[in-house]
Amino acid sequence: MKLNIKETFTKELPADPILENTRRQVVESCFSFVNPKKTARPKLVHSSFEMAEEIGLSREDLDSESFLNVFTGNKVMPDTKPYAMCYGGHQFGNWAGQLGDGRAINLTEIEHNQKRWALQLKGAGETPYSRTADGLAVLRSSIREYLCSEAMYHLGVPTTRALSLALTGDQVLRDVLYNGNPAYEKGAIVCRVAPSFLRFGNYEIFAARQDDKTLRILTDYTLRHFFSHLGKPSKETYLKFFQEVTDRTLHMILHWQRVGFVHGVMNTDNMSILGLTIDYGPYGWLESYDKGWTPNTTDSQFKRYRYGNQSNIGLWNLYQLANALFPLIGEAAPLEAILESYKTNYQIEYLEMMKSKIGLFTDDSEDVQLINSLEENLELTETDMTIFFRKLGNLKKEINRENAILDLVNDAFYAPNEIQGEICKKWEGWFSAYIKRLNKEKLTDKERRARMNTINPKYVLRNYMAQLAIDAADKDDYSIIDELFLLLKNPYDEQVKYEKWFVKRPEWARHKVGCSMLSCSS
Structure with missing residues (x-):
């Protein structure tokens, strides 16, 4: 197994001078060197050949003992020095101070076919940032991350990727619902892959500590390797950088809303600087269309990270990033202007996204009302989001009997017997307005369905x-x-x-x- 090692993070950024793997506050450093914990009986459960090819590995490599050892933490590749990143973050709206890679260890960076990739093991043991945790992961959460990151990629959602899923042979103690009932589970490790795992919190930690020197070093590194098209570091370039991060974040969240994905824990330490979906923890997919739903039990009271609030949280998190970058810019007004543009752009782009989900690709003055009415109707009774929008593509404009139209989407209703009386009238009224609007579109039924079927997935990872x-x-x-x-x-x-x-x-x-x-x- 041979990879084209091209490390920049550990060579260009300040390292923690302390080499002991002890919990501590790490200052004026972007990372700490740390080796993965050796595992008892590693076993490869699954691997992605598609992702392997992206980084320059063959199918034979995936079957090799070397691959198993490296990607379960039992062997460090030659000429590499694994590390854990230092970052802070706002968790559920409150500054949490130093967080860092508590159960993730970055193996190395590689380059293949002019693309850069960072390889990271999740669940590979303790780091200086583990606080009171063990740095390990269990099979349950590892399967969820492995499957979901690859599923999101194929849905067209910006995301980190997954290379491999392996058992460690160790038992790990976990309290699944934090209710005082811990139990041992099978330990596992996922190798996740991305151009970079930098997140908002990497910049926040230095701003919070008033360490402008390291903040500038890290930001300039980010520009040099991931935003070089913006130009050399300067006040203007930092603003362009923030604008692009804002745009990417907006783009990512719109994709989440399109496919019904709820991240579940949108803390600033879980927000990628590249606009990628990162850290698959208590995520979920909308079953019934419910803007108030969150999959995270920790968030069940206040529902901060509910489906319908994800765009607002994205903006809140961007405010925290703006505060972190302010020392490099020195002016609030241009940052505030970018944040204001996020609000405007979201409204415009959300409408366009929702219109595309129902097959409307031209503009009409009544489109806002049509979408608003649809969203209200979807919450009148428990309605499966994925099935409803997929089935809607089968509608034919010449059908004019409302009950026949409702039959098309009947499978989406969890209690079809509730579609009567006032609820039925509202749906009939909406479909009547919808068909009238469809007749202003030039696409044939077949063409519209084909386009809708590239926007509304048939299968998601429920x-x-x-x-x-x-x-x-x-x-x-x-x-x-x-x-x-x-x-x-x-x-x-x-x-x-x-x-x-x-x-x-x-x-x-x-x-x-x-x-x-x-x-x-x-």
């Missing part, structure tokens, strides 16, 4: 699907992991042989841990 894979894997059966991995590579295709996954959440999953209730340990 929580119950991931839980089925987890339950089977606990019994050493990895067939569902493999089936879902293949299914989710083509989420917009019909895939008749996988039709069993195009269904509403089963009733048994409504209140099952892992399907409806998740925590940050998930």
